[in-house]
Amino acid sequence: MAKPVLSARAKNQKHSFEYAPAPESRDIARLKPSYQIFVDGKFRDGSGEAVKTINPADEQPLAEVAEAGPADVNDAVAAARRAFDGPWSKMPGKERGKYLFRIARAIQERGRELAVLESLDNGKPIREARDVDVPVAAAHFFYYAGWADKLGYGGFGPDPRPIGVAGQIIPWNFPLLMAAWKIAPALACGNTVVLKPAETTPLSALVLAEIIAEADLPPGVVNILAGGPAIGQALVEHDDIDKIAFTGSTDVGKIIQRTLAGTPKRLSLELGGKAANIVFEDAPIDQAVEGIVNGIFFNQGQVCCAGSRLLVQESVADELIASLQRRLTTLRVGDPLDKNTDVGAINSAAQLARIRELTDSGVDEGATRWSPPCELPERGFWFAPTVFTGVSPAHRIAREEIFGPVLSVLTFRTPAEAVEKANNTPYGLSAGVWTEKGSRILSMAAQLRAGVVWANTFNRFDPSAPFGGYKESGFGREGGRHGLEAYLDH
Amino acid sequence: MTTLDRTDLSDVTRDDLSLRRFLHGLPGVDQVGAEGRAAGLATRSIKTTAKAWAIDTAITMIDLTTLEGADTPGKVRSLCAKAARPDSSDPSVPSVAAVCVYPDLVATAVAALRGTSVGVASVATAFPSGRASLDTKLHDVRDAVAAGATEIDMVIDRGAFLAGHYQQVFDEIVATKAACGSAHLKVILETGELATLDNARRASWLALLAGGDFIKTSTGKVTPAATPPVALVMLEAVRDYYALTGKQRGVKLAGGIRTSKDAVRYLVMVNEVAGEQWLDPDLFRLGASSLLNDLLLQRHKLATGSYDGPDYVTVD
């Protein structure tokens, strides 16, 4: 009887499965040399500086953007006011809704272009831009489009009215998606908007402006101003704004809240987080590892609801960390446009500096730092996926939002200790729970002071599911029926 | 690879209660999470040189299979010819790993494959249902081995497994392994009948503890057969078994794998879940029949840049 003969041949075989580069073509983004702001239905050069927006993956300029100046803010708010007083607030909901449906469809049609553009401007992996940012943005418009003629059923009285002109300021981590989260509910409720994308990621919002123009929305209903903090401040301080919606850091959120004190302007804030991802000893370990990876390395960890604190039950800590480290060695860090890239570039030099500063503090304070072996590109803003073990609750990396691919691992012994440690933060945006025990999930979900609790999953987003924070993570909700409240006068 | 056990698992298999405790103490599998992970791996884009490597590697991992009531010596001989030299016009195409036939056709296959590197695998143990006495099943195995089979694909007693009689399943695998002699044993779990991923994980461990050289998804006679989430769970099992014991065991996926795209996706999964050491016909197999022709068509497309039709590969 012969022994299997394959062994001999197998020994000679090359095992290494090297994935060849699979880059998405940057031509698909249809980059233009320059982009203009969108005011009163027209594209024009802003009166501010013309700045270059760069690709964070290689620090090369992508395009020039004629940023808005203070005069543009005035023009945009005035145009939004005219549109509000004119056609928009008087238009039947079903007609408003149809415009939003048009936008949703156009985002789908130009999905690949938007995904590549987003990846170029933000540094995020094309896989995420393609599978999350763009489709969820389209879904958001589709969802709120359907609300426009059904607001009377939303629980805000029989005839809820729009607030007026909304100033909306969004961050750089999900540029198109955050624009969708802001614009869709505002328009569905009959408001008009002036949106300011983040200074480092203006391009997808300005292409969204093209889509809006092509959808024939009445001029002034949506105005999009590229610019920096000064433009945001001008918007917040503008006398003819009725409502401010801000997504960004807690520090800036507090400044805005102070600025609006004593004014009748309405405010909703979606701010920072330091989410605990709690893994019990009876968790589905392999899925928990995936959830941890998704929780902190999705979008390079530049996510306000990132699961940046791993709280693992001490009895399974070693096993879990070993599994996690093994898993992290398969993460592919590099060219964001490569379809196989899992972790892309950090959005800006400033953000990279902050991540470095905080991770350095983690080392200084005595935590143990680990990263999988990975070669980082020489140019661009890169940071290797990083795990800190031996983290104590007092360490800065356990308390401050890093907004980067950095996980802090802490342990707990009992459910009560897990709750106590999870809630021991001024933030309260999200939390994760991993256990196969149903009653424990519900108990934990009830006790965690966070606006979103993901049980046996993490980082799920849907237009129908309200999202927003407790405590210093902000107030107001985006998504779902609840998301209407921020844009209705009731 | 060390021959010493890193962990002594003999306690675990001492009796039915110990086995139950161990199998039910394994971490659960969240179905949605496992499906999500499998779907995520399926988005890997394998192009050009990587694709060429993957296609050839996949060919070497095929157990080219015919398991029909209508099988004849003629059919098996033509299959064997294809197995040894998949593309008669291109000698650079590697041979497949093995052919897989019913026990009564093993001798035919052995004769047809003499002098080649291709192994002969035989299903046995009252394949596909396994519904026969243990004596009958073992007789089936001995027949196949005596006829020259180098690999035996057994089926577990799914009824016993679902009834919670783990010791019975375990003992049958042990007895079958003994009957195999030096032939390699692949243990078919028939995960489509086990229904849940938790069961797929438990059955995988049960088969590994009992000494199976491979764990195999399916007979091909039950739908669903090999699915990405089941493959994921079984690859995790051999990975974890290796971490625990230092012993490397294989995984065979069978049933429903027809396209190169599917095969390449599974190689990606092997690479990223179990690790690249498993990208080896000794540790990973694809039980298939029509897959080989699709791999050949894709191989030709990569080599020439133009698409072929089915007339350019052989009907077997």
Next chain:
Amino acid sequence: MTTKSKSTKAKPAPADDRLRVRKTYKLYIGGAFPRSESGRSYPVHSASGDLLAHAAQASRKDLRDAVVAARKAFAAWSGATAYNRGQVLYRVAEMLDGRREQFAAEVAESEGGSPAAALAQVDAAIDRWVYYAGWSDKYAQVVGGTNPVAGPYFSFSLPEPTGVVGVVAPQDSSLLGLVSVLAPVVALGNTAVVIAAEERPLPAASFAEVLATSDLPGGVVNLLTGFTAELTPWLAGHRDVNAVDLTGVAVPDRKALQIKAADNVKRVYAPAAADWSADPGISRLGAFVETKTVWHPIGV
């Protein structure tokens, strides 16, 4: 503290010759009735200018203690069943109803107006507790629900109490106003630190006695009497207070407090003047809840 009152005349003696036992008006913190830790008090006058009593003048430390008590009580109160909270709120109505004449007299003294009008206010206050008692186990059904997400997940959203709420009670309506702002805060599981109407604090101080005998766990409501302008900055700036209701703060004074409130991103509720006799609706309930969304996969 010197009194501004021209009259130091005490309350009129009762018809019989028996000397009445006067009440000392104190604070209500953590279920106890302390005097101000500062030892301070301030004179309180009737609508017609008569001295009614000396009320405790709470200090920032009393306020701090009240916040500590409210935080301590939050877990159990927010974790109690909605049915249980409804029962407790209804019990408050029962206790208040049993003392309606006393409160009518105190309201009339504080605010002036006819005895009938005062009684009507007390009755409305009682009914308000009944109203909010009923809401405690219905609000979640009205505003919560499942989210039909596009994926194999069960997702639901439900309201949860914001936490510790600082309430500046309305200055005009000493009992009905107080009840109208307090009941919706505690109905859904928040705990409260209330600053009573500065010049009309006595009905509030007496009302604390009702709360103390209503099965309401100590610390769920903490009631301070004192000077609004002295206490509110500490309340608005306290970082363990999650929300503030500035109903009782004059509009020009609100801005400074809103600025302080931003220190920990407090939810600020600062409504326009209210008609306390009107149907309260649900907007006050909604001002102090958070929406929590929970996701779980659906699989076998």
